[in-house]
Amino acid sequence: MQHIITALVENKPGMLARIVGLVSGRGYNIETLNVGPTQDPTLSKMTLVVPGDAHVLRQVTLQVSKLVDVLRVTDVTGKRHIDRELILVEIATESVAQRTEILDLATLFDAEIAGVSQCSITLQLAADSNVISDFMLLLKPYHILDLSRSGRIAVAHTNNGDSPA
Amino acid sequence: MSDKKENDQIERTGAQCVVEELERNGCDVIFGYPGGAVLDIFDSIYSSPMHLVLPRHEQGAVHMADGYARATGRPGVCLVTSGPGATNTITGLATAYIDGTPMVCITGQVPLPAIGNDAFQEADTIGISRPCTKHNRLIRSVDEIPEAIAEAFYIASTGKPGPVLIDIPKDVQKQFTTMQTPEKVQIRSYTPHFEINNKEVAALAKAINKAKRPLLYVGGGAITAKACKALSELAHKAQIPVTTTLMGLGAFPETDPLSLNMLGMHGHATANIAVSYCDLLISVGARFSDRVTGKASEFAQKAQIAHIDIDPSSIGKSVRVDYPILGDAREALEHLLPLVSENKHEKWLEQLSELKAKYPLKYTVADGDIATQYVLEEVDRICQGNAIVVTDVGQHQMWAAQYITLKEPRTFITSGGLGTMGFGLPAAIGAQLGQPDRLVVAICGDGGIQMNAQELVVAVEHKLPVKTIILNNTYLGMVRQWQEMFYERRYSGVVLSQADRPKNERIEESKPVFLPDFVKLADAHGMNAIRITKPEDVRPTLERVFADRKPWLIEVMVETETNVFPMVPPGMSVAEMIID
Ligand SMILES: Cc1ncc(C[n+]2csc(CCOP(=O)(O)OP(=O)(O)O)c2C)c(N)n1
Secondary structure (H helix, E strand, C coil), rough: CCCEEEEEEECCCCHHHHHHHHHHHHHCCCCEEEEEEEECCEEEEEEEEECCCCHHHHHHHHHHHHHCCEEEEEEEECCCCEEEEEEEEECCCCCCHHHHHHHHHHHHHHCEEEEEECCCEEEEEEHHHHHHHHHHHHHCCEEEEEEEECCCCEEECHHHCCCCC | HHHHHHHCCCCHHHHHHHHHHHHHCCCEEEEEEHHHHHHHHHHHCCCCEEEEEEECCCCHHHHHHEEEEEEHHHCCEECCCHHHHHHHHHEEEEEHHCCCCCCEEEECCCCCCCCCCCCCCCCCHHHHHHHHCCCCECCCCCCCCHHHHHHHHEEEEECCEEEEEEEEEEHHHHHHEECCCCCCCCEEECCCCCCHHHHHHHHHHHHHHHHCCCEEEEEHHHHHCCCHHHHHHHHHHCCCCEEEECCCCCCCCCCCCCCEEEECCCHHHHHHHHHHHEEEEECCCCCCCHHHCCCCHHHCCCCEEEEECCCCCCCCCCCCEEEECCHHHHHHHHHHHHCCCCCCCHHHHHHHHHHHCCCCCCCCCCCCCCCCHHHHHHHHHHHCCCEEECCCHHHHHHHHHHHHHCCCCEEEEEHHHHHHCCCHHHHHHHHHCCCCCCCCCEEEEHHHHHHCCHHHHHHHHCCCCEEEEEEEEEEEEHHHHHHHHHHHHHHHHHCCCCCCHHHHHHHCCCCCCCCCCCHHHHHHHHCCEEECCCCCHHHHHHHHCCCCCCCCCEECCCCCCCCCCEECCCCCEHHHHHHC
């Protein structure tokens, strides 16, 4: 099972290497990883998606929390949370008909048109992972020229008693 | 800042800051090896009251700092140059990290603008040391130094202790700062202390009061937490037998009738049997390492398990835990004590003493040969639990753990978690510097001593009366034992004598048979040395040499192919232990 772990860390040089080194050094695989600043400029937030069973993930969470520069780590998987992933996908459009088909698909998924050229269209979609998977499935018949995924980011709900990480 | 105020404040260089802040944090001995990137710090040390000890290899420096810390409980401090100086510390740091030794290691670094340019003697010290330190930090501005050093001591010695490394670029050491020592260290993201949860303690107390066959399983954490007194009170109040891990030796006196001695792969049979039959196992500052549990799924199967530990990631890592208690071991035990009722556990203790009588440690030896166990029995008889025994790694380490009677914490110093050969001699030197009035005995194998033999000279030049005993079995004994037991006696890469080598390891039929000559080696370092070859010489020689206030190297030619027993074969359950 995939776990979504968020970590609130000091915004210091080397933090990314520290966390990635610890997680991968213990033999756990990181599927996606996202880092960004928070409302407090001295803190960064990381979201890691790590596959593994609950026992393995408990270890990952506890090990990361032990790091001196880590404030809080939460495995949000079992908690109420919102997670999103952003993708940018460039699709070749070989005919007008094909472009129309792809645009229909974009409307269906609420994907935005990020760019258009004579022979391609670039779509942007921010959604939860199930929607992204469905979208990618429907794009399969087309010729995908390029694809970038942000990795998942998540926030835990504040109103369920758990403080967010 | 007003001009006036600026004038009031003393300007110090980064290097001066380092030295003064080390002194302020209680450092009286520093183990340092110089080089280009730490010249300024060495220059500041020149006029410092700190005792500077020059090891002959940076690995030696770190093990010395480690031995000093384990013997005293105070952080050990070492200082090395960039590049090769820093990379030479890695084994020492990893050794200290896994065993939880408090340590501050200062490394020089190439100047800030040169970092990343493959400069001369540049290494990514922060990157390389990250997985083997509790914390590390690259200093980017001279103003950070006082705070960084105060934080390093704080992090190193709180929570589960460990080594902290500070990497200081050469140009930063030369810059001036008016920054003063911080009044208080506070790190918002670091919580070394946990409030004991009273509910959890009450639940465990209830379980203890109900248990018919309780057992205390005690690790090095109990020593770190100064929990030994509380442990003894608990054990006596409820008459609970106590077994310790290798790291926990000394936490509970082995002379106490409640002591079952060490458990684990080479533990006492009674201790391992007790684990298999107890109905409540109370772990205090131990981490259920594979060398203790054997096959973890079959460990203490009949028992409920309580785990008291300061490290949240340790609880429930390798075994299921019914009563987790997160926090300081001493605090936890002190909370527990009033809730635990007096008890006798007569039947359980009686069963255990029958087992002790049935399975004493034993060995046989051919007439005229010296058994390693016998040498250790004699060491034990002479020291009577009053010495600090430091070991290297191998068979002799396990026999020392079995045959030396430990009575006090911090009197058995060994590389438990990493099992680092070469640890013994430098760690003994560090221990002796920390405890100048105690008898310090280093127990080494003929293999491991050669990994840091260069440090003999340090004992001599600082007049440290360490007694280094080399138990020469002419093999890398522990590996030979595994090859004998699990690889059909195919002795590959373990024969240290020049005779009896496998064909592909022999260069020519060479003389002398024994290389090196350890007595001559000691002689070359200006150390007194003696070789014992007859069993009847063991006692008088050890008595004479131990009474002398000089450093000594004592080589004992011991029986060559003896195996350490009991043994729980790797990956097997404790119940499958081979007794002899
Ligand atoms: C640095 C290091 N390298 C290799 C090992 C593997 N090892 C464990 S015990 C041992 C043999 C030790 O031989 P010796 O020092 O002669 O002691 P003995 O076992 O004979 O008492 C070896 C090679 C180790 N523990 N540490």
